[in-house]
């Protein structure tokens with residue numbers, strides 16, 4: 001067997017399907033829109049989307065239109081919502097492909113309506129309210145202006161308002177006062193839109209944390225992202241297992257060089273780690289070019305030979321070193337960076353803790369140069 005890549009990612013698609021099924025159970029009255037932005041949080045857009053649909057998701061959501069078009073090109077016909085556009089965007093392909101557009105501002109509604117008129121196809125839109133996130137969405141009086149523009153565009157047939165939505169700022173802190181406040185503002189936004197004559201099919205606000213902990217936020221559709229990949233969106237509340245989720249991503253490599261060194265040997269750039277006794281150092285062929293956080297220098301956990309060790313010294317571009325003491329190892333032995341944790345290996349959450357970030361960033365940043373292998377792949381659309 002010839003090896004071309006020294007390190008790789010394995011994604012368990014059945015875990016994604018079963019996580020979606022679990023999230024569906026949390027919101028029995030709602031549909032599930034699986035969020036697959038950021039290349040499905042690093043798991044691979046098309047296979048992950050198919051696995052989510054297989055698990056019972058009926059919608060897919062993403063920030064960027066290019067990802068929605070890629071899903072259509074792959075033959076996926078489920079409803080898709082894309083919500084991050086800039087002025088001058090070419091909306092024609094999305095309208096032709098029946099891709100729903102999240103609209104936070106009148107300028108965008110006008111551009112979409114103009115494109116729809118020109119090609120003679122009604123565009124499907126979801127109006128987005130900023131109910132307190134302070135990010136994307138129509139805020140305050142801008143909401144009424146957006147609703148008024150939408151009512152007018154719907155009357156002329158250029159758009160159809162399929163949905164109304166908003167996004168929560170603090171759903172990972174279940175008793176945060178902003179949660180009932182945002183729900184109240186959204187309820188009022190929905191009331192005003194419906195009173196103006198809009199008849200949305202789906203009203204939605206819940207991300208992973210809200211889907212798992214806040215039934216009142218479910219409305220007609222929930223939009224979980226991180227949790228469909230089996231990671232906890234609220235590690236302070238509970239880990240993946242607590243929420244009934246199975247991590248889908250596993251990251252491994254084969255050791256390149258193994259060597260015995262005396263006490264007092266400095267390791268990697270800057271010699272920030274020095275062996276305190278005679279010891280075995282192993283070289284792991286992954287670094288920040290693969291998405292391994294340099295902030296995990298000296299702290300990142302790995303599993304070798306069934307035992308846990310920590311990154312010794314600095315993470316480099318393509319490699320890092322681990323001091324395995326007197327463990328019997330050889331070049332070519334396997335190192336697990338993270339996985340489901342079921343075999344005692346670290347998890348993406350452990351890497352997040354080691355690097356001072358969130359598990360979202362750990363999995364999403366695993367770079368494209370790591371080949372993805374899929375377990376349980378099958379063709380559905």
Ligand SMILES: *Cc1c(COP(=O)(O)O)cnc(C)c1O
Pocket residue numbers: 035037083167206207208209223224225226227233
């Ligand atoms: C990212 C995102 C989600 C999913 O959030 P998770 O915390 O990953 O579940 C849902 N809706 C919007 C608008 C998003 O940007």
